[in-house]
Amino acid sequence: MRLLALGSTLTILLVSSAFAQIGNPAGADPGTRQAAPGVPAPHQTNTQDQLFAQQVGSGGMAEVVLGRLADRKAQNRAVKEFGQLMVQDHGKANDKLAALAKSADIPLPNEPDPEHKAVQARLEGLNGAAFDVAYLAAQVQDHQKTAQLLQWEINSGQDAQLQRFASETLPIVLKHLRMAQDLAAQTAGQTPREFAPATTGMDHGDGSRRVRQ
C-alpha cells in the first residue's frame, strides 16, 4: 500500500507516539505547547482534560468512601465484596489519576462532590436489604456516568497520558457496571439479564487486552 511507503521517514516520531490518541486539533487549547507539529507536549491540557480530571477525581473518591460504607453495612456478602473491590480498584485508579493531574498541574477536589455526599448521607441512614438495594442502584448510575466521562475524555482531551488513563480505566468501569447490574438483579430476585456474565466475585481478569491503543 502506498501509505506504508511513508513508514521509514516517520519511525522516529513513532517511537514516542505509536498508537497514541490523535485528537481533533479544532478542540486544542490555543496555548498548547507542541512536542512536534500537531503533537501536544506532555501534560499540555485543554479544558476537557481539566474538567475530566476533576469530575473523575471526585467521583473516584466517592467510590472509595461508598465502598467502605458497603463493606461495613451491606447485608449480602456479594455486595460487601463488591464494595471492597470498589475500594481496591478505585483506590488504585485515584492514585494514578492524582499523579497524572499533578504532572499536568490540574488541581483535584479533595472531597466528593455534593451529589455523592447526598448519596452517602442517604446510605448512612439505611440498613439491611434496603441499604444493599440503594447502594447498588447508586453504583449503577455512577458507573454509567463514569463510563460516559471516560469516553468523552478519550476523544475530547489532548493530554495523551490522561487519555490513556481513560482508555485503560474504561473496560474496568464497564465491568463494574455489569457486576453492579447483576448484583442488583440478584438482590431483586431476578436472573441477570445478560448472556455474558461480568464474572461474579472478585476475579475480573477477563482475557488479555488484545486491542492496542
Add this chain to the structure above:
Amino acid sequence: MSKPLKRNVLFAAAFLIPATLFTLIAASDPLPPDATYRPLPTRPFSAVKADDEAQKPRVMLRQADLLNRRYDMSDRPIAGVMMSAARKAVQGGVRVKLPAGVTWESLAEMSPDEIRQRGLMPEGFLPLPHVKQATGGQVIPDRHIDEIRRQEARDLRRFDVNFDLPDHLTPEFPPPVFLTTQPHLGDVSRGQLLTIKNFYEFMNGIITPVQMEGLRLLLTPFPQEEFNQTEDRKVAEQSTGISCLDCHANFHTNAAFHLTPDVRPQAARFRLDTTSLRGVFNQQVHGSKRSLRSVEDFTEFEQRTAYFNGDHVSATRKGVHLPDRTNQVAMMAQMQNIIDFPPAPKLDPFGRLDRTKATEQELAGEQVFFGKARCAECHVSQTSFMDNSMHDLKLERFYQIGNTSNDFVILPDGPIKTFTLRGIKDSPPYLHDGRLMTLADTVEFFNLVLGLKLTQQEKEALVAYMLTL
C-alpha cells in the same frame, strides 16, 4: 455568587434535604457541556489546518497498521468473477487474520466465553474504527475525488485524512445504473459517473420530469459538516459542499464512510460504510440503526442534519437547507425508488436458483443457505434477501467490551438491520461498518457468530452461491 460560596451552600443543602428529594439533587449534577453537542472550534482555521496536516501522515500510518494487523489486504481476485459492469474483479479468500495458535476450525469449536476469556476473537471481526475518530466525518475515496474535480472543479479532498482502503477492496467505479422502469436497457450510466454536469444529457428521455428534478437535487452539492464555508471544515478552500451521490456514486456506493449519527459520545460512534441505494424500493427499514420508515424521511433528514452527524444545531450553522417535503423530497425519493438491483440471471421469480443454469456448487450453497446455515431465516429470498428487521447478533459474547482501538471505543453493536444480499458481490467491504473485506470473511463471521460448524466445502459453496445473487 462566587464559586466557593456556591459550593458551600450546595454542600449544606445536600445535608438538609430529606431523602425524598434525593432525585432532585441527582438531576442537577454536572456533566460536561459538550458531551452531546459538538463543540465549536477553539482556534482559527489556519492553525487547525496546520496541525491537521502535520498529523495526517501519523493518522494514516496508524490506520494502515491497524488494517494490516487485522486483514490480509493483498490483491487476490477470484478467477473469472467480475462485478456487474465487469470493471473490477471480485476479491476472494478469508482476509481476517487469526490470532496465533488457532485455526478457523478450532475457533468454531470453542464457546463464546472461552474465546472472550482467552482473548481469541480475531480482531478483524470487531467493529472497525474510522480513520480519525475524534474528528470523524465523511471520507470519500480518491477515484471519486479525482472525478469530481475533473468534472465539476469541486474539491472533496480533506486535509486531515485520506480514504484508508486500497482500491481493489472497494466497489467498481463508476458502478453501473439499472432502472426498474427500463429493464431492457441494462446499464444506463454510459460508463460514467453521474454528476450535476452530465445527468441531463444521460437521462433525457428515459426518466420523468419528476425523477429528473429529483436527480438534479441528489447531485447538487450543499454545505455540510466537513465541506462548508466556516472554520469548522476539513477542506482547504471554502467549499460549496457535497452531494448525496458523492457517497452513493451512481446510486450504488463508492465505499465512502462516515460515523453513525445515532450514537454519542463521539468516541463510541461507530463507522458506517455507505450502503447501496439499489433496491431501496423494497426496503421498509432505512439506516442501520435509525430504522427510518421511508426513503422520504431518510432523504429529508440527511439534508437537514449535516449528513450523518445527527446534529441539527451544527448543521444550521453551515447553512439551512430545508427541502420541501412535497416538491423536493418526494422527487428525490421517486428517483431513488427506480434504482434496480443488478440482473441476477440465475435467479427465478422466487429468488431461488434456476436448476438449469446454476452449477453444482452454487446449488449446494443454496441448500446450505436455506438449511444448515439458516441464513435464509433473516435473508429471505422473497423479500430481496432481507427481512426488514433489525437483529442483535450479540457479538460481544466473544470479546471484552470497552477497549480503545485508534481512539474508538469498542462497544456492543446492538440491533442492526439485515442488509440485502442481492448484488452483494458488488458492494465490498461488508457489514454496516465495512469491517469484512470479502464474502468468504462474512461466511467465517456468521459461522462463528451463529455457531454453525460448517465444513470447508459448505463454506466455499456458500460463497459461490452469494456470487450468483
